[in-house]
Amino acid sequence: MKNNNKIPPATVKRLPIYLQCLELIDEKTIGISSKKLAELAKVNDAQVRRDLSYLGTLGTRGVGYEISTLRNQLQLELGLVEGWSAVIVGVGNLGSALAHYGGFQERGFGVVGLFDDDPRKINKQIAGLVVKPISEMQNTCEKYNVAIGIIATPGKVAQEIADKLIECNIKSILNFAPVLLKNTADVQIRSVDLSQELQILSYYLDRPVLKAVK
Amino acid sequence: MKNNNKIPPATVKRLPIYLQCLELIDEKTIGISSKKLAELAKVNDAQVRRDLSYLGTLGTRGVGYEISTLRNQLQLELGLVEGWSAVIVGVGNLGSALAHYGGFQERGFGVVGLFDDDPRKINKQIAGLVVKPISEMQNTCEKYNVAIGIIATPGKVAQEIADKLIECNIKSILNFAPVLLKNTADVQIRSVDLSQELQILSYYLDRPVLKAVK
DNA sequence: TGCATTAGTGAAAAATAATAACAAAATTCC
DNA sequence: GGAATTTTGTTATTATTTTTCACTAATGCA
Numbered sequence A, B: 001m002k003n004n005n006k007i008p009p010a011t012v013k014r015l016p017i018y019l020q021c022l023e024l025i026d027e028k029t030i031g032i033s034s035k036k037l038a039e040l041a042k043v044n045d046a047q048v049r050r051d052l053s054y055l056g057t058l059g060t061r062g063v064g065y066e067i068s069t070l071r072n073q074l075q076l077e078l079g080l081v082e083g084w085s086a087v088i089v090g091v092g093n094l095g096s097a098l099a100h101y102g103g104f105q106e107r108g109f110g111v112v113g114l115f116d117d118d119p120r121k122i123n124k125q126i127a128g129l130v131v132k133p134i135s136e137m138q139n140t141c142e143k144y145n146v147a148i149g150i151i152a153t154p155g156k157v158a159q160e161i162a163d164k165l166i167e168c169n170i171k172s173i174l175n176f177a178p179v180l181l182k183n184t185a186d187v188q189i190r191s192v193d194l195s196q197e198l199q200i201l202s203y204y205l206d207r208p209v210l211k212a213v214k
Numbered sequence C: 001t002g003c004a005t006t007a008g009t010g011a012a013a014a015a016t017a018a019t020a021a022c023a024a025a026a027t028t029c030c
Numbered sequence D: 001g002g003a004a005t006t007t008t009g010t011t012a013t014t015a016t017t018t019t020t021c022a023c024t025a026a027t028g029c030a
Helices: A009-023 A034-041 A045-052 A068-077 A093-100 A100-108 A136-144 A155-167 A194-203 B009-023 B032-042 B045-053 B067-078 B091-102 B101-105 B134-144 B155-167 B195-203
Strands: A064-065 A085-089 A110-115 A130-133 A148-149 A172-175 A190-191 B085-089 B110-115 B129-133 B148-151 B171-177 B188-191
Touching: A009 A034, A009 A045, A009 A068, A009 B032, A009 B195, A034 A045, A034 A064, A064 A068, A068 B129, A085 A093, A085 A136, A085 A155, A100 B032, A100 B171, A110 A136, A110 B155, A130 A136, A148 A155, A148 B195, A155 B085, A172 B195, A190 B134, A190 B195, A194 B009, A194 B101, A194 B171, A194 B188, B009 B032, B009 B067, B032 B045, B085 B091, B085 B134, B085 B155, B091 B110, B091 B195, B101 B148, B110 B134, B129 B134, B148 B155
Parallel strands: A085 A110, A085 A148, A110 A130, A148 A172, A172 A190, B085 B110, B085 B148, B110 B129, B148 B171, B171 B188
Antiparallel strands: none
8 A cells, every 4th residue: 555644543553562462472472464463452453464565565465574674664654663742731640640651752862851840859850850830841842853842731721731731843743631622733742631631531431231431 | 313322432432532531611600502611621612513413402492502411411322421440550659659549439430449469568447448459350340340441550460460450351451551451352342551641742742733532 | 369367446325523593491681 | 683603413424433144265074
């Protein structure tokens, strides 16, 4: 399939899962079939082939996929190779958790700044970084050419922070505050509302028969 | 529409958003039209009516919806009224963040237990609760009839914890560890992988034209 | 060479979602 | 009181997306 930039959302959601599945495989193994990968990822094997075909022609007919190639392409497609930098705004428990979270660094995201406006938090050291006041954010973002802003503040200041991040020329925002942020044309916003997740889960609590939303 | 238990996933995902929108409204206002709510939630107004119709006949033609009724029904449908209890396993930064997170209590989820097997954490007090060893989990779950287990442990022990939670007769799991948990027939599992979220965001980083996955 | 295997993909089918459009019910205004 | 207006509930339609089937094309191996 032509690599024309148009991977369906449902597929994009599965790419990180495939990547994760590959990590589970014994290092000595060098190849994997769509059938086996499908099994690990708990999807149909035609789905796997279809999904991977969006990334280009990666496999070999009659043989399967070479794991290292697959991993590289997945990482490339997900933009995990270019090493995006991120800043975290709000260093309460959630912000700290995110700062400590190994998964980010591992997958090519470097957290280069922590910001908060609480004087008790400023200058505290967390995960090797010093917490700075939000007024210094612009500076850091320019210096490191930061692409991602992570909002872990209380809801009521989240929009204000988002606006500031946009002013800093950030390209995407990952929002953990429980509010709907205003959409902006050229900034991708992705929200994770922890209690919303719990609410959705809760909906399915008394309905064990139904399939849960993914 | 008959209230026959079958709300489409896309709708279930919007219900918490509607609930959130209602919270933004001035307390004195008692009614709201589908058009206005649509505007707040940033969706089509026909969509709002369609979505709400799954909950029963809540509005009044020519008038609109009574906010308090709407809120009650949304909460009821989402199961936020029955007061589910939850336990959190793993009290690192993320677990602590979740324990402190006001949103849960507010929306009807009571966190009744914190568990960890790190001796340095046991007996620590967090958000008014004392951290206990995982061996005591069964006990707490029975005592409080806990319905939800929240996993905030490192990935490598997550499956083991999930199994233990299932043994404790929990009904749903909200998993924050970056692993795919094995599916079990009568336990709903919902996973939030923070770095997966970031990876999906990252995919859209160089493709600002595309619409991001919801 | 022939058989077994497995990727890539067109096309069909299925599932899901969104929207338009309008009758029915309620209110307001004359 | 009745016409005009508003706004819901719902049917029907359309659109979109996703999944799966089924087959062809490579490849390896005996």
